[in-house]
Amino acid sequence: MKHNNISIFVTHVGCPHMCAFCDQHKITGSSDIPHCDDVKRICSQALSQIDDPEKTEIAFFGGSFTAVPKEYMLELLEAASGFIGDGKFKGIRISTRPDYIDEQVLDILKQYGVTSIELGAQSLCDEVLSANERGHSEQDVIDACRLINQYGFELGLQMMVGLYKSSIDRELYTAQRITELAPKTVRIYPVVVLEGTKLAELYRSGVYELLPFNTVVELCAVMLKKFYCAGINVIKLGLHASELVEKNIVAGYYHPAFNELVQSTIFFDGINSSIKDQKEITLFVNSRSLSVAAGHKKSNMKKLEEAGVKCIICTDDSLSRQEIKINGEIINVFKITGNSGIQVVSGQD
Numbered sequence: 001m002k003h004n005n006i007s008i009f010v011t012h013v014g015c016p017h018m019c020a021f022c023d024q025h026k027i028t029g030s031s032d033i034p035h036c037d038d039v040k041r042i043c044s045q046a047l048s049q050i051d052d053p054e055k056t057e058i059a060f061f062g063g064s065f066t067a068v069p070k071e072y073m074l075e076l077l078e079a080a081s082g083f084i085g086d087g088k089f090k091g092i093r094i095s096t097r098p099d100y101i102d103e104q105v106l107d108i109l110k111q112y113g114v115t116s117i118e119l120g121a122q123s124l125c126d127e128v129l130s131a132n133e134r135g136h137s138e139q140d141v142i143d144a145c146r147l148i149n150q151y152g153f154e155l156g157l158q159m160m161v162g163l164y165k166s167s168i169d170r171e172l173y174t175a176q177r178i179t180e181l182a183p184k185t186v187r188i189y190p191v192v193v194l195e196g197t198k199l200a201e202l203y204r205s206g207v208y209e210l211l212p213f214n215t216v217v218e219l220c221a222v223m224l225k226k227f228y229c230a231g232i233n234v235i236k237l238g239l240h241a242s243e244l245v246e247k248n249i250v251a252g253y254y255h256p257a258f259n260e261l262v263q264s265t266i267f268f269d270g271i272n273s274s275i276k277d278q279k280e281i282t283l284f285v286n287s288r289s290l291s292v293a294a295g296h297k298k299s300n301m302k303k304l305e306e307a308g309v310k311c312i313i314c315t316d317d318s319l320s321r322q323e324i325k326i327n328g329e330i331i332n333v334f335k336i337t338g339n340s341g342i343q344v345v346s347g348q349d
């Protein structure tokens with residue numbers, strides 16, 4: 001089902017941390033904090049414009065919602081809760097840190113109509129969490145997930161790929177642990193090193209060496225397939241294209257079409273593993289997958305051509321968006337594993 005949010009950004013207010021990668025003001029583009037009148041205005045405006053409010057959540061993003069002063073959190077929840085149910089919105093979605101979840105907080109969130117909680121896990125490897133000054137552990141994530149599930153909230157997890165002291169093994173470990181925690185949704189953010197952050201200092205001093213861009217694209221392809229096969233909905237892959245972020249980038253994995261690059265990689269793997277020794281193929285895909293099957297800027301077509309394979313692409317909307325058809329055989333490219341080109345060296349850490 002399509003996922004809609006009315007996003008209200010609660011920036012750094014009350015956040016007791018300064019993670020090595022974070023500058024919320026640059027990411028959200030705002031340092032103003034919303035108050036109850038702003039929430040009511042945004043919600044009533046959205047209610048008059050949105051066709052299917054019962055499929056839409058009011059989403060407090062951009063900071064650590066349950067770490068803000070309690071009176072302020074209650075002010076926002078009180079304002080939003082008036083727009084829930086009875087032909088209005090489906091519920092409230094919040095994002096927060098794993099170490100600011102306990103029974104008392106969850107009781108309050110339940111009372112005000114919060115339906116979904118997204119945790120910024122970022123990594124499930126303690127060495128990476130500590131090196132990036134997250135201030136919480138893998139165990140904090142596990143404990144928070146358990147509690148959120150017990151209370152019946154929809155669980156979402158956010159992870160970052162390519163943080164300081166990360167590695168291919170550590171990323172794959174995080175993806176595996178996330179799969180075991182079985183969230184409903186995941187957001188994958190490849191790291192973008194922003195001006196003014198600790199990561200920018202570490203990068204400039206040469207201590208923080210980034211994994212190659214293509215490795216991160218391939219890692220994300222592996223993760224996307226893994227989450228798909230586990231029935232976990234990846235609702236975001238890559239940062240939103242934004243002028244503000246682009247102006248402040250020092251290094252990292254920012255690309256305005258990052259999601260498309262990853263999906264193109266998955267499709268290329270699928271096509272490549274299906275063509276066997278043929279030199280001419282007709283490939284059928286759903287019309288909505290045409291551009292990712294052809295590859296970003298037709299990169300998949302070019303790679304096939306370089307390999308001496310002539311490929312004609314046709315559309316067939318009886319196929320799902322993840323399927324391809326070659327020689328009458330239908331293959332779900334998201335279900336093909338182990339051929340992404342990433343060589344995982346176990347025990348690397």
Ligand code: SF4
Pocket residue numbers: 012015016017018019022023024062063064097120
């Ligand atoms: S906890 Fe969240 S808002 Fe606070 S510094 Fe870290 S990433 Fe930024």
